[in-house]
Amino acid sequence: MTHPLLSIEDIIVDFETRAGKARVLDDVSLEVNSGEILGIVGESGCGKSMTALSIMGLVPDPPGKVTSGSIKLDGRELVGLDHESLRQIRGKDIGMIFQEPMTSLNPVFTVGEQIAESIRLHEKASTKAAMARAVEMLRSVEIPEPEMRAKAYPHQLSGGMRQRVMIAIALACRPRVLIADEPTTALDATVQAQIFDLLQDLQSEMGTAIILITHDMGAIAELADTVAVMYAGCVVEKGKVETVLSAPEHPYTKGLITCVPHLLPDPPKVRESLQEISGVVPALTDLGKGCAFAPRCSEKIDRCEAAKPELRTSIDAHLTACWVAEKETGV
């Protein structure tokens, strides 16, 4: 039986806060195959980054804790693995790129050293060999004059350059899974496009599975194969990008798509004012028993506040957790 390269099943992560227990991830299930890009989309505070951290085994503990669930990398269970084994997987089998290239590189080491460190740690390479590999990595992320740049400190590089360095660090040991947590949020629009191109090129070359975390539906439409929409710690809709974008079922997904007008199946001819989803993500400490999105939902029915909808398949592995959608599709 073929299993997905990385599969997350029913992960629950709780945080102990002063306001009480907060369930930051509630029954999250996702999977990604080699060579695929899975997009995770949602507003800030929806649990996208926490999903990434739980895959890395880096959920800050205390106050956080993976309460239950399973994360399997190529069939190997990661939840409950000891620190040392997890450490060996991090950087080697799973690489990660963070949101802030400005602060994610260590200011007191040269970028060459920072790339080489991960090679030295995971492949027992000599200092010299690792440095040579680091220069190669800089070349492959299309940094001009890599020999010279390897000796540069992060503050001597631009934001786009630094994010390229971050990608080089994450891919240095040719990981099978790359988690990119909002890799372009802090960058200029032109640089964003370059970084996405680079990620796509490297992926087709190395066959890495990528989990792309973003709040930008446009980026998802352009890059991802499958998409998962998260809201308040839950996956509310997931499926193939084409299906989800062309026929979104969850009102939240619809809202996110409306925020990017050119993604609509029937883009408005005249300039209309931009749509937005009113309200904010609720505090995770006081979620009701109903659907977390209900207070902001325009299609709300009585049932939405009474009980929490579960993910249900409609067609072609397209899953949605919404009472309204369920009623409409008649499943």
Added chain:
Amino acid sequence: MGLWKAIAIRIGYGLLLLLAVLVLNFTLISIAPGDIADSIAGDMGGADAEVIAEIRERYGLNEPFYIQLWKYMSGVFRFDLGYSYFFNVPVTEIVLERLPATLLLVFSAQILAIVLGTILGVLAAKNPRGFLNTIVTFLALFGFAAPVFWTGILLIITFVSIFPIFPVGGMRDVTVEGGFFIETLDLLYHLVLPMITLASIYLALYSRLARASMQEVLGADYVRTARAKGVPERTVLYKHALKNALGPVITVAGLQFASVISGAVVVETVFSWPGLGTLALQSILARDTPTIMGILFFSSLVVIVFNILTDIALRLVDPRIKTG
């Protein structure tokens, strides 16, 4: 070479500062009532005004202030810091004879305080709710609150009277012989208590500082990056985080150098350590102006040298500090 130029500039400023310190010290001491003549007269068991005037004449104390200053300063440029009337030797000779003992004490105390303080700070930052954190907080309160001489006396009572492990004072034991190695050991043995006493104040300071600095750094994005790379936790702490957290500790350690030297005066007195501190005390009581000036000159020199070294160390630790 940006670094060398920066150092050259710092040395230039340092020399100017030294000059200013000398003029200021000389002026202040001249203004202060009483001089060596009073002191000599006192030793003679009292003397009449005529004798005192004669002593003043002989030591050039009757000349106008600016002539005295000029004579002194021109001496300094020839590395002549004057003659000690009290010890009857040239000032340079007696100060240089005592300086190594003080430097040894100050250095070892600073290094002990910095290294131990940083390690305690790192461990406390790692477990903010842990036992070590409580210890660091206690040490800090104790170190700041307890006067140095009192800490010294407590240590003497504990480790000399109750548990006779260490010598009560002095720098070497005259009865110990047996070559360089044995004598060095004897010196270190005498060094332990005064070093701990002097270090206690600064240990508190540096551990608090290192803890605060580490706590901030441990929350930084690049620490998360290091963990995501699979860097072992120990390396994350002592390489990725500590190198970033050291800046404030080094800066403060450099600034504290002057106060460590003044702290040494007290510690040397408590432990009869034959350094500049005891010399300073004797020469102040004897109104031996040239010696006091000499001591101040050398301590200023040491402080200035260490400020420059601090600058260099900071540049080595953090590449973002622009050279020049």
